[in-house]
Amino acid sequence: MATFFGEILPVISRAVEDEEEDEFLEAEIMWESHADPENSQKISKVKGLIVGVGCIATGFLDAYCLQNGETVKYGTIHETLPDENSTLGTKVSVLATFHANIAHGCCTVYCLCKSYLVPDKIWEFINVLTSAIQLDETSDVTVLDSASYASYLQCSAEAEVPFVKSLYTTAFDKKNSKFPALAHPNLVKGLAAAVMTHCELKHIPAILYVCYTDSISLDLASVNAFRPFLDGNNQKNDEQTDKATNHVKSLIASSGCKHSIYT
Secondary structure, eight states, X not given: OBOTTOOXXXXXXXXXXXXXXXXXXXXXXXXXXXXXHHHHHHTTSEEEEEEXXXXXXXXXXXXXXSSSSOEEEEEEEEEEEEETTEEEEEEEEEEEEEEEEOTTSSEEEEEEEOSOXXXXXXXXXXXXXXXXXXXXXXXXXXEEEEEEGGGOOOSSOOSSSSEEEEEEOTTSOGGGOSSOBOOTTOOOOHHHHHHHHHHHHTTOOEEEEEEXXXXXXXXXXXXXXXXXXXXXXXXXXXXXXXXXXXXXXXXXXXHTOOOOTTO
C-alpha cells in the first residue's frame, strides 16, 4: 500500500490449511497505561507529540529531553500473544515507551520506538498510538528518524555527514522548520512515513526530521545533529549539554556496536 509520502507497504498473503490456521497465533499490538489517575487527567489533552524512531533518534530524546526530571512514564505499546488465562495476553516485546512532560501547563508526550516494526504491523501500531494519544488540528507532531547516507539522492554532495533534512505536512508552517527541506526524489519509509501520512490525512501539523548518517548504530555525531531542534526554553545550558553528552556516551558504550558502515 502506498502512503502519502510514497512508501510502499507490502501486503502479505498467507496460504494455510484450515487446521493450520486454527493453530496459528498472531501477535497483537496493545497499549498499557502507566500513568496514575492525577497525571492521566493532566495528560488528557496532548499539545505536542514527539516520536523518535530508531536508536539515534531515541538516544537524542533520552539524553536531551528525558533527563531533566520533568517527565513521567505514561505508558507502553506491547506486542502480545493471545492468552486464555489473561485478558491482556502474554507480552512478547515492548515496541515503544511513552513519557509525558506536564510541567508547563500543556502536555508534551515523547514516544520512543527502539524496536523494529515489520511493515504489515505499522498501521496497527498507528491505530493503537492514535487511540491512546488524542491528537487534533491544534496538536503539533514532530518525528525524528535516521537513514543511511547511501540512500540519499542528491544533485550535489552535502558538505558534511551527518546532516538533517525536514519533511512536513500541508498544515505545518514551514517557517518553523529547524532544518532544510528534503528535496525530491527522496522519500521516507517505515513508521515515520506512516505517522506523517496519518497527520496529513487528519490535517494535523507535523514535521519529520531525518538524519542522514554513515553510522549503523548509535553515535554521538548523529545524535548531536538533531540539536538545532532544541530552541527557546528547551535549549540546554552547558551543564545540561555535558550531562546529555555523557549520557549518550554511556548508551554507546553499553551497546558495544561499531558505528560506521566503513569499519
